[in-house]
Amino acid sequence: MADLIHALSPRAKGAFIKINCAALPRELIESELFGSVKGAYTGAQADREGLFRQAERGTLLLDELSEMPIDTQSKLLRILQEKECRPVGGRSSYKVDCRILASTNRVPVAAIKDGKMREDLYYRISTISIALPPLRERREDIVPLASSFLKRFASQAGRSIAGFSPAAAESLRKHDWPGNVRQLQNEVQRAVLMCEGQTVDVHDLTLGAPAPGEEYSDFTLLEGMERNAIVQLLKETGGNKLETAKRLGIGRQTLYNKIKAYGIEA
Structure with a gap:
């Protein structure tokens, strides 16, 4: 949605910068957003341009x-009101x-009630x-979204993947997606990395829901x-x-364990 808003706006020729506020530690988010000057904090060896x-x-x-x-929300509110930003330090x-x-x-x-967001900023x-x-209430969006994620992750991984098989697309469409778009995104990223052919099939998907209280974790690129x-x-x-293990620089038993863990048919 945000990509579409930017692409169709008068600012489409400008940069589209994204930041996940939950992903950065408290001590770094302000320098990331506002920028910082040399010596502003330990390790600040040069001026840093903010987002x-x-x-x-x-x-x-x-x-x-x-x-x-x-406290960072307070500074953000001031920036929005005054249209000016001061780098850290x-x-x-x-x-x-x-x-x-x-x-x-x-x-x-x-x-706001829980104290997580300033009312005036909102x-x-x-x-x-x-x-x-939620995705389960707009199932017609699931496959187009998944296809968009597939194109992006395949490009990042240097993979040539045409799309989803009809069966895989149907499985995606029928799933309830309790983790919504983030779960779908992680599932597609996982499928891109696990897929051995040029089409993502049902066996490349792992559509199980996490246990209660368990977070959805990213399948690492590594x-x-x-x-x-x-x-x-x-x-x-x-x-x-044996030859494969030698080339990888690992023991044969370690290779067997990895083959089993990754579900590789060998």
Whole structure:
């Protein structure tokens, strides 16, 4: 949705910068957003350009805004009101000219009540609000979204994957997606890394829901690269596991364990 808003806006030729406010530690988020000057903190060896500066004449997406520290929210509110931003440790400010988009997986009123979001900031940024229903209530969006993620992750992984098989697409469409778009995104990323052919099939998907209280975790790129390397070497050696293990620099039993863990047919 945010990508579409940027692409169709008068600022489409400008940069589209995204930041996940929940992914950065408290001590780093301000220097990431506002920038910092040399010597502002331990390890600041040079001036750092913040995301507000990088998004000049473009769009800045603040994902998971309710996870931003309250004191940082106060500084964000001032920037939105004054259209000026001061780098961490700096003495002068620079003009801010970018469109701000914000998203949260919390109900804003509840986040305010829980002390996770400043009420004045919410009313300042909620000029236009769009409430997206969960994926299970808009199943017609699932496959197009998954296809978009597939194209992106396949490109990042250097894979040539045409799309989903009809059976895989139907499985995606029927799943309830309790983790919503983030779960779908992680599932597609996993499938791209696990897929051995040019089409993602049902057996490349793992559509199980997590146990209560368990978070959805990203399937790491390192694991995917390791699996692909094992598959490729097994093909090159004609399935010779001893030779494959030697080329990988690991023991044969370790290779067997990885083959089992990654579900590789060998």
